Amino acid sequence: MENNTENNMAENLFAVFRQIHSILPQSDQDLHKNLTRSHYEVLFVIYDNKKIPMSEIAKLLSLSKPYMTALIGRLIEETLVERVPDQKDRRIIDIILTTKGEKLLLQHKKMIEQHINQKFAHFESNDLEYLSVILKNLKEMFMQIDL
Incomplete structure (x- = not known):
């Protein structure tokens, strides 16, 4: 890939991330x-992982270990x-969801899906199908990136 193409790709990706972030609900306080x-x-x-060490979560989300410890601490509370x-390996401590955590997460996911569906309700179905294919391809490309 030539430098100009890489720069355009990075710029467009950054813009899309900002736009996606802006259409998500700003507050999760309802749940x-x-x-x-x-x-x-x-x-x-x-x-997504069923059980996972805290260090792996931090790596996947690019978060510091102290911040991850605080986040997990609140979720445990x-x-x-x-x-x-x-x-x-008993030296490794995995983190798992409780039934309460899974229920809350699924409610949160449903709320986000409803919010996104409302934002895209005015688009034609063929446009939504096209967008869905693009997003699927993008997801597959991201899965190939070594974190």
Whole structure:
């Protein structure tokens, strides 16, 4: 890829990230008053992985370990996640969702989906199908990036 193409790609990607961020609900307070967007990002990572060490969550979200410790601490206080020893290596502590955490996360996901559907309701179905294909391809490309 030539430099100009790389610069355009990076610029467009950055713009899309900002636009996606702007269409998401600004407040998650309706579901849980003590959680921030970062808490929900952590919950999604745990949900996707079923059980995962805190250091892996921090790596996937590009967060510092002290900040991750604080986020997990709050989620434990709210009984949304638990620490459990890894079955293969007891030195490793995995983080898992509780039933309460999974229920809250699925409610949050549904709220976001409804919000996004409202934002895109005025588009034609063929435009939405085209966007869906683009997003699927983008997701697959991101999965190939080594974090």
